[in-house]
Amino acid sequence: MKAIIAATLIGVLMMFVSISVKNKSSIVASATILFAALFGINIWEVVTAAQNTSGAQTFFNGMLSFDGFSLWFNMLMTGCSLLFVLLLGNEIAKIGNHVGEYFALISFILVGVFLLSGYNNLLILFIGIEILSIPQYILAGSDKRNLKSSEAALKYFLMGSFSTGILLMGIALLYGATGTFDTIGLRMLQTDALNPMALAGIIFLIVALGFKVSAAPMHMWTPDVYDGSPTPFMAYMSTIGKVAAFVAFLRLFHASFGSLSSHWMLIVAIVTAATLLVGNLTAVFQQSVKRMLAYSSIAQAGFMLFAVLSVNAIAWQGIIIYAVAYTVASVGIFAVLVKLKDYTYDGFNGLARKEPALAFFATICLLSLAGIPLTGGFMAKYFVLMAAVQQGQVMWLVIFALLMAAISAYYYFRVIIAMYFKQGAPELNSEVSNYDKLLLGVTCTLVILIGTVPQFFLHN
Amino acid sequence: MMLSSLIFIPLLFGIVAFLAKSSAKAMALLGSLASLVISGYLSAQAAHTPLTFSMPWIPQLGTQFSLLADGMSAMLCLLTAIVMTVVVLANWDNEIERPTSFWGLMLLSQAGITGVFLASDVLLFYFFWELAIIPVYFLCSRWGGERRIAVTFKFFVYTFVGSLMMLAAIIYLAMLNPGADAYSWANITRAGAALSPQNQTWLFWLFFGAFAIKMPLFPFHTWQPDTYEQASTPVTIILSALMVKMGLYAVIRWLFPALPDGVAFWSNTVIILSIIGIVYGSFLALSQTDLKRLVAYSSLAHMGLMCAAAFAKTQPGIHGLMVQMFNHGINITGMWLIVQMIENRWGSRDMTRLGGMATGAPHMAIALVILAYANIALPLTNGFVGEFMMFHGIFQSASPYHITFMVIAGLGVILGAAYTLKMVQKTAFGSLAPMVVAKDMSLGESAALAFIVALVIFLGVYPKPLLDLTGNVAQLMFP
Known part of the structure; x- marks a missing residue:
């Protein structure tokens, strides 16, 4: 709760900073300091919660409750946001004139993340989804001179509003069936006498949440929106924005609908298969690395859906480790991408010769996204697939997912091939400073640590 | 530690x-x-x-x-x-x-x-x-x-x-x-x-x-x-x-x-595939002119034999396979090194453009001949012991087709002799093809090849250390 208040205050504060401070680099510096402070507050909350053995803290008559898991997730996501600001803060400052507002919007997104990890009531779920989404609509259109950015914002806004309508409809149907918004109350839904209204509500929620996590066939908005948005914000939307929606998905479907899983399991399994297929196959045919990463974020969502699918304790660990591993590696690769002028594969040609350190760090991040052992991406995929195998009914889907992972190696390795084995003179936007290299080194160290000692990132 | x-x-x-x-x-x-x-x-x-x-x-x-x-x-x-x-x-x-x-x-x-x-x-x-x-x-x-x-x-x-x-x-x-x-x-x-x-x-x-x-x-x-x-x-x-x-x-x-039952169910299939690999690899090796491709296909044939010996599931077969895993590694390393040296000296790996190594680089030619013998598994080279035991193992296997398996796999040995000797003949003998770098082995190369050749002969004459090292494992698997 302290973190929610702090993140809101930071958002407001950043808006004032943007009025009073004109120097862009001091705005970035103050944002960095504030995010670091927020990270500190989150750590403090985790530590105090660990000492306090009385269980989850609840707020607003039980509508919000933070247990150890939610606090841990919030801390990790704030840490990732801090990493994001450190790595891409200077690039954010180049997008437009309203630098302070961008950071304010990012900290509002974090408020949404915190709400989604701790909601106990469908109304808070709705508010959380909206707080998460509306700043993203604005950020998508923040490059106002760019037509594609405006298109992205409009498309995202229209499609997002539509999915919000479906979400509300689902919530309304569930309320009609049970008479409660409370997620604990929803557990009363019985398998043997399941109200068709409730079942319709659950399906509506799958569609609405599937939209937010860009699961096929609700993924259509993703490539255009991500491709059109300014690259740093795409990094944020496709990582933290997405995994927060996943935690909301898990929280509802495991805690409230877990006992009904036989009713929705097949739908989610088909959605998972479709997401993996569409994401991976389409990513193969892209010529722009940025667009490839947009499709690959769909493919990665397909793996995260395994956590939703398998209603067990490992799935929760899986989503945590996936969230961190995917976010860290993606932020790393985006930090490399923004340095380049040309976003096509050819733009990467010969990067290893010109900037060996940059190419090396990009390689580590790409190997992680492809799920090669020793990197975080492997552990992430391992945990979610393990959860699915333990769940027991979807072995075919696990094998299918692994075949898709092999396809994903194709498009990730294309970048590595371009960097290391092709000749070319890549043009850079700016010099790669030692500070950049240091931060990327930290990022890659994190990727390796997640892949070798994941226990330090898991919540016990 | x-x-x-x-x-x-x-x-x-x-x-x-x-x-x-x-x-x-x-x-x-x-x-x-x-x-x-x-x-x-x-x-x-x-x-x-x-x-x-x-x-x-x-x-x-x-x-x-x-x-x-x-x-x-x-x-x-x-x-x-x-x-x-x-x-x-x-x-x-x-x-x-x-x-x-x-x-x-x-x-x-x-x-x-x-x-x-x-x-x-x-x-x-x-x-x-x-x-x-x-x-x-x-x-x-x-x-x-x-x-x-x-x-x-x-x-x-x-x-x-x-x-x-x-x-x-x-x-x-x-x-x-x-x-x-x-x-x-x-x-x-x-x-x-x-x-x-x-x-x-x-x-x-x-x-x-x-x-x-x-x-x-x-x-x-x-x-x-x-x-x-x-x-x-x-x-x-x-x-x-x-x-x-x-x-x-x-x-x-x-x-x-x-997966013992799975292995039992599929072992005949795998042996048949291995034996197809032996014959297929050997015939392709016979028709290659590029040295690297020749050694590559010969390696395919050798691996086929090893895989067949594994899936025969007998103690001598497994024991011989382990010994052969070591010896094949040694022999093929030597073969590749010679191929590399040939490429460095003659500027080509095409056998039609090679010849006369015995006059141009005599030390290399000696090493090549010894390694070729080991590749064919001639007695007194290290290739012999393992191959003999593997054939023994295939013969003893419980499969109803074990004699057929052995006969066809034995064909690989004959074909192996054919392509290996053809390679020796084309590269080592005949008139000397023009060399890009006309010199015999350097010190490092001599050291490497001498070590390999010494191992080939030592383990061919006295294979006991290798047999002792792996004997327990084979015995534990198939008592």
């Missing part, structure tokens, strides 16, 4: 070689010599009692960083160290582009391969399995022939698909008995062997697919000739002397105990 040092020494030296500006080659030599000493000592110990090492790794999963060296593992670690040392020595005077990355990656792949041979936790095994392939991917793509990038990518996709299928099987087996030691060898084999035969038959292919691609077994081999041809020779040596052994080793160490 000594076991883990076998993995960490090449890893550390590899990282140092990356960072070192000029002395990468020296680092590679130091690293591989250190591994050689340790693995030699290890082999002496492991012949009597297996060594183990274990520490907790990821408690949430129940995996341990646990290593085990029995005779077979120790022998393969020794082979890895010998091959690496020989490769460094033989390339001491060769100019390799970007030596720091090259030797750094070579040492990293050595760490991965050694880890595969030592791991006794299945997740750790999988980690090393992939850790071995990633450096090799970069080695093959960066150094080598013109078509190397596409060819390597094909190779990588093949092995990656295989590995991922294996991963599915690993998760499945580990989740049968979750617990603090879910991934240990003991638990995996217990859980697997308790499965119903139907489940074992489909799990078999998830596992064996990865190993069959690595070996490579007949229909999964299409990556192999191209990759061997396009990769630079030191890397080809790593691939053909060491990485193919990973597949065979995994079959014996993991597949046989974990």
Whole structure:
């Protein structure tokens, strides 16, 4: 709760900073300091919660409750946001004139993340989804001179509003069936006498949440929106924005609908298969690395859906480790991408010769996204697939997912091939400073640590 | 501790070689010599009692960083160290582009391969399995022939698909008995062997697919000739002397105990595929003019015989196979080194443009003839013992077709003699083809080849150390 208040205050504060401070680099510096402070507050909350053995803290008559898991997730996501600001803060400052507002919007997104990890009531779920989404609509259109950015914002806004309508409809149907918004109350839904209204509500929620996590066939908005948005914000939307929606998905479907899983399991399994297929196959045919990463974020969502699918304790660990591993590696690769002028594969040609350190760090991040052992991406995929195998009914889907992972190696390795084995003179936007290299080194160290000692990132 | 040092020494030296500006080659030599000493000592110990090492790794999963060296593992670690040392020595005077990355990656792949041979936790095994392939991917793509990038990518996709299928099987087996030691060898084999035969038959292919691609077994081999041809020779040596052994080793160490009913169900199929591989590889080797492709196809034939011997599931067959794994590694290293030297001196690998090595580079020609004899498995060379025992094993196998298997596999020996002697005849004898660099072996090359040839003869005359080292393992598997 302290973190929610702090993140809101930071958002407001950043808006004032943007009025009073004109120097862009001091705005970035103050944002960095504030995010670091927020990270500190989150750590403090985790530590105090660990000492306090009385269980989850609840707020607003039980509508919000933070247990150890939610606090841990919030801390990790704030840490990732801090990493994001450190790595891409200077690039954010180049997008437009309203630098302070961008950071304010990012900290509002974090408020949404915190709400989604701790909601106990469908109304808070709705508010959380909206707080998460509306700043993203604005950020998508923040490059106002760019037509594609405006298109992205409009498309995202229209499609997002539509999915919000479906979400509300689902919530309304569930309320009609049970008479409660409370997620604990929803557990009363019985398998043997399941109200068709409730079942319709659950399906509506799958569609609405599937939209937010860009699961096929609700993924259509993703490539255009991500491709059109300014690259740093795409990094944020496709990582933290997405995994927060996943935690909301898990929280509802495991805690409230877990006992009904036989009713929705097949739908989610088909959605998972479709997401993996569409994401991976389409990513193969892209010529722009940025667009490839947009499709690959769909493919990665397909793996995260395994956590939703398998209603067990490992799935929760899986989503945590996936969230961190995917976010860290993606932020790393985006930090490399923004340095380049040309976003096509050819733009990467010969990067290893010109900037060996940059190419090396990009390689580590790409190997992680492809799920090669020793990197975080492997552990992430391992945990979610393990959860699915333990769940027991979807072995075919696990094998299918692994075949898709092999396809994903194709498009990730294309970048590595371009960097290391092709000749070319890549043009850079700016010099790669030692500070950049240091931060990327930290990022890659994190990727390796997640892949070798994941226990330090898991919540016990 | 000594076991883990076998993995960490090449890893550390590899990282140092990356960072070192000029002395990468020296680092590679130091690293591989250190591994050689340790693995030699290890082999002496492991012949009597297996060594183990274990520490907790990821408690949430129940995996341990646990290593085990029995005779077979120790022998393969020794082979890895010998091959690496020989490769460094033989390339001491060769100019390799970007030596720091090259030797750094070579040492990293050595760490991965050694880890595969030592791991006794299945997740750790999988980690090393992939850790071995990633450096090799970069080695093959960066150094080598013109078509190397596409060819390597094909190779990588093949092995990656295989590995991922294996991963599915690993998760499945580990989740049968979750617990603090879910991934240990003991638990995996217990859980697997308790499965119903139907489940074992489909799990078999998830596992064996990865190993069959690595070996490579007949229909999964299409990556192999191209990759061997396009990769630079030191890397080809790593691939053909060491990485193919990973597949065979995994079959014996993991597949046989974990899925006994699955193995029993499919063993005739696998032997038939292996024998097709022997004949197919031999005939193709006979029709090649490119030396590298010839050795590549001959390796396919040899691997076919080894795989057939494994799936014959008899004690002499397995024992001979283990001995042959070592000897094949030694022989093929020697063959590749000679091919590399020929290419350096004559500027071509095309046999129609070669000839007269006996006059142009007599020492090389002597080594070639000895290695050719070992390749044909003539008595008094190291190839003989293992091959003899493997045929013995195939003959003893419980399969109703064992005599047919043996007869057709025996055809491979005759064909092997034909293509090997043809190669010797075309390269060593005849009139001297014009040489680009007219000199015999350099000091490093002589040292490397002398070591190989000495091993060939010593282990041919006195194979007892190798037989003793692996005897216990074979006896435990098939009493």
